[in-house]
Amino acid sequence: MFNLLIKPIRFVRPVSLVSFAKPLVATRGLATVKDQSFTLNKKPPPPTAPYAPVYNKPTPATLKLKSGQVFSGTSFGANVHVSGEAVFTTSLVGYPESMTDPSYRGQILVFTQPLIGNYGVPGIFKDEYGLLKFFESDRIHCEGIVVSDYASRYSHWTAVESLGEWCTRFGVAAISGVDTRAIVHILRDQGSTLSKLCIGENTDFSKIPYSDPNERNLVAEVSTAVPVSYNPFGDVRIDCGVKNNIIRALVKRGAAVTVLPWNFPINKVSDQFDGIFISNGPGNPTKAVDTIKNMRQALGSFQRPIFGICMGNLILGLAAGLDVYKLRFGNRGHNVPALNMLDGKCQITSQNHGYALQDNNLPTGWTKYYVNANDGSNEGIRHKTLPFKSVQFHPEAKGGPQDTEFLFEEFLSNVRADKTQREGIKTFVPETFVSQSQVSPSTLRD
Numbered sequence: 493m494f495n496l497l498i499k500p501i502r503f504v505r506p507v508s509l510v511s512f513a514k515p516l517v518a519t520r521g522l523a524t525v526k527d528q529s530f531t532l533n534k535k536p537p538p539p540t541a542p543y544a545p546v547y548n549k550p551t552p553a554t555l556k557l558k559s560g561q562v563f564s565g566t567s568f569g570a571n572v573h574v575s576g577e578a579v580f581t582t583s584l585v586g587y588p589e590s591m592t593d594p595s596y597r598g599q600i601l602v603f604t605q606p607l608i609g610n611y612g613v614p615g616i617f618k619d620e621y622g623l624l625k626f627f628e629s630d631r632i633h634c635e636g637i638v639v640s641d642y643a644s645r646y647s648h649w650t651a652v653e654s655l656g657e658w659c660t661r662f663g664v665a666a667i668s669g670v671d672t673r674a675i676v677h678i679l680r681d682q683g684s685t686l687s688k689l690c691i692g693e694n695t696d697f698s699k700i701p702y703s704d705p706n707e708r709n710l711v712a713e714v715s716t717a718v719p720v721s722y723n724p725f726g727d728v729r730i731d732c733g734v735k736n737n738i739i740r741a742l743v744k745r746g747a748a749v750t751v752l753p754w755n756f757p758i759n760k761v762s763d764q765f766d767g768i769f770i771s772n773g774p775g776n777p778t779k780a781v782d783t784i785k786n787m788r789q790a791l792g793s794f795q796r797p798i799f800g801i802c803m804g805n806l807i808l809g810l811a812a813g814l815d816v817y818k819l820r821f822g823n824r825g826h827n828v829p830a831l832n833m834l835d836g837k838c839q840i841t842s843q844n845h846g847y848a849l850q851d852n853n854l855p856t857g858w859t860k861y862y863v864n865a866n867d868g869s870n871e872g873i874r875h876k877t878l879p880f881k882s883v884q885f886h887p888e889a890k891g892g893p894q895d896t897e898f899l900f901e902e903f904l905s906n907v908r909a910d911k912t913q914r915e916g917i918k919t920f921v922p923e924t925f926v927s928q929s930q931v932s933p934s935t936l937r938d
C-alpha cells in the first residue's frame with residue numbers, strides 16, 4: 493500500500509480511506525462518486541501513514557489586524573497562534589503551489605477567491621528530475637491562511653487529503669467563515685498589515701506579539717544549506733528560496749543547474765559556470781546583504797548571461813545601484829499585465845511580491861525591461877549591452893499563466909550562444925540527465 497502511494501504512474505486516488513475520514517461538519521465543494529456513498533454511520537478506517545487522517549473539531553478562530561480590526565470565524569487548520577504580515581492574492585487556483593512557495597514565508601495569506609479547498613491537496617509525486625510535481629518546495633511556508641468558504645469535501649485525482657488536514661500536519665493556522673472582501677478592502681486601503689491569527693476561545697491575545705517578518709533575513713531561513721546539483725553539466729543559480737518549477741524550467745531545457753546557498757561566495761567559482769540565475773525568495777530584499785554584495789561584484793567581473801526572477805530582479809537592481817521600496821499591498825495573483833518595453837507587447841503574468849525596484853533613475857547602461865500595466869511599477873530591468881536581465885513576475889508560473897515561459901528559452905539560448913562564442917564549439921545538451929544529487933562545496937573549485 494505504501495509503495496502505491498508514492499508511485500507517480502498510479503493516479504488512482506491511493507487512499508480512498510481518506511474520503512471516509514472527512515470531518516463530520518457541513519462541507520462545500522464537488523462530490524465524487526465515493527463521496528456520495530458517504531454516510532455518517534460509516535466508521536473511519538484506521539490511520540494509514542503517511543496520510544493519517546486528522547480530525548478537526550470546529551474551533552473558533554480570530555484574525556486580528558494590528559490596525560485594530562477583528563474578524564471571527566472557524567479554525568480548519570492547526571491549533572496554533574501565528575503572527576505575520578497579512579497579504580492577499582487574487583489567484584483563483586493554485587493554493588498548494590502558493591502555500592509551498594518559499595516567497596510566502598512569514599505571511600498570512602488571504603484568498604480573494606471565496607471557495608478554497610475543493611480540490612484538496614495532492615500527494616507526493618516526483619517528476620523525472622526528482623522534483624516534487626505539485627508543490628514548489630517540501631513544506632508549507634506561509635504562517636496561516638484566511639478563506640471565506642472552506643471546502644472540506646474535496647475531489648481531484650491527485651488529492652490525498654483535505655486542505656485542513658494538510659495545514660494541521662504542517663502546523664499552519666487556517667480560518668474560514670470571515671468576510672474576506674472586507675479584509676481585502678482594508679489591506680488595499682492601508683496596505684499589507686501585521687496580523688495575528690489566534691485559535692480558541694479563551695486566549696489572551698495580548699500575550700501574542702505581532703512579529704514583522706520583513707525585519708528578518710527570510711532568504712537565509714529558506715535557502716539551501718549546501719550546494720545541490722541538478723543535471724550535472726554547467727549553469728548556476730543562487731538560491732534565495734527557489735521554486736521547484738524554476739529548477740524544472742531550466743533542467744527540462746537541458747541546463748545543468750547547481751543551486752547555491754544565498755551567501756555562497758559565487759565569484760570564487762563563477763568561472764566554472766556559463767550563467768547565473770538569481771531565484772525568487774521571501775521578505776525584504778535589503779536583508780540579503782551578502783547576495784547583493786556578491787552580485788555587485790559579479791556585475792563587474794562576470795561577463796556571461798545573468799537572469800533573475802522576482803527576488804532575483806530586486807537583488808540584481810540593488811546590485812546595479814537601484815533602490816527598492818515597499819508597495820502598498822503588493823501584486824499577488826495570476827492575471828497581472830506586464831508591458832514589454834522592447835516590443836510593446838503586453839503579457840499576462842503570475843505575481844507574488846511586496847517590494848519593487850525604483851526605476852525612475854536607472855544607472856548608466858541599464859534600462860527598463862518590463863513595466864506593470866496596472867500600476868506602472870517596475871517589472872524588470874536589463875543591461876543595454878551586457879547579457880544581464882531580470883523580471884519581477886514569475887515566468888515559471890505554478891500557479892498562473894505560462895505566457896512568459898519563453899524567457900527561459902531566451903536565457904538559455906543566450907547562455908549557449910555565449911558559450912559557443914567563448915569555446916568555439918557547440919554546447920553539449922545531454923539527452924538524458926541524472927536526477928538530483930548533492931555535491932559537496934569542495935567539488936566546486938575554490
Ligand SMILES: NC(=O)CC[C@H](N)C(=O)O
Binds near residue numbers: 777844
Ligand atoms: N516572489 C518573490 O521572489 C518575492 C520577492 C520579495 N520577497 C517581495 O515580496 O517583493
